[in-house]
Every structure is written in C-alpha cells, then in structure tokens.
Amino acid sequence: MSADQTKRIWQSEACPDWCVLPHGHLDAPVNRGCSSDPIAPRTMPGVPLTLHQADGNTDPTAQLMTVYAFLEQEPREVGPRVVLSTWNDSVHMTLEEAAALHQHLWEVLAAAQRVLEGDDR
Numbered sequence: 001m002s003a004d005q006t007k008r009i010w011q012s013e014a015c016p017d018w019c020v021l022p023h024g025h026l027d028a029p030v031n032r033g034c035s036s037d038p039i040a041p042r043t044m045p046g047v048p049l050t051l052h053q054a055d056g057n058t059d060p061t062a063q064l065m066t067v068y069a070f071l072e073q074e075p076r077e078v079g080p081r082v083v084l085s086t087w088n089d090s091v092h093m094t095l096e097e098a099a100a101l102h103q104h105l106w107e108v109l110a111a112a113q114r115v116l117e118g119d120d121r
Contacts, residue, residue, distance in 0.1 A: 035071065048064050065087070082094075
C-alpha cells in the first residue's frame with residue numbers, strides 16, 4: 001500500500017493501488033468511489049477512433065473520438081469494474097464481461113486478419 005492509500009474512517013479497507021483519486025476522512029458518500037485514471041489517463045492514453053470507415057479515408061474533416069479504458073470501484077462493490085468511455089458515453093462491465101468482450105474482439109480481429117491474408121475460412 002502506498003503512502004497516499006491509507007485507510008479512511010469510512011473505509012473497511014484502503015483504496016486499491018490503482019486508485020488515483022484523492023480521498024479524505026470527510027468525503028461525502030458520492031465521492032468515495034475509486035478510479036484508475038478517468039479524465040486524463042497517464043497509463044493508458046486511450047485509442048483514437050474515427051466515427052466512420054477509415055480505410056483509405058483522406059477526409060481531413062473526419063470526426064475523431066477517443067475511447068478510454070479504466071477501472072472504477074464503489075465502496076460497497078466487491079471488486080472493480082472495467083469502464084470503456086468516450087467524452088459522451090460510457091459502458092461499465094464486470095471483469096467477466098470485459099474478459100468476454102476481449103475474447104470476442106480477438107476472434108473478430110482474427111477473422112478479419114484471415115480475410116486480409118486471403119485465407120477466408
């Protein structure tokens with residue numbers, strides 16, 4: 001546990017090591033959640049995405065958005081949730097759901113890679 005991860009009077013245990021939010025003994029209940037890096041992620045800066053098909057796109061006005069992934073955990077939750085977020089919206093997932101999405105994305109990417117390599121089975 002790091003020096004700034006001490007246990008507050010409202011906590012049953014100290015914040016996880018990944019929590020970067022400042023907490024104090026007098027935090028209101030709404031401010032007691034933990035988060036890894038929600039606003040300007042330093043460890044994972046996000047993935048820039050276009051809002052339309054980007055293959056061969058030369059349109060300089062194409063709108064971009066960035067998707068961020070980080071952890072959150074409220075005081076009464078037994079473990080963290082994975083959050084995928086843009087500035088406008090977010091999806092909160094259990095660790096199991098995030099793992100299933102990871103597997104699904106991996107399978108989709110593998111299928112696309114096979115098509116690009118001419119091995120469409």
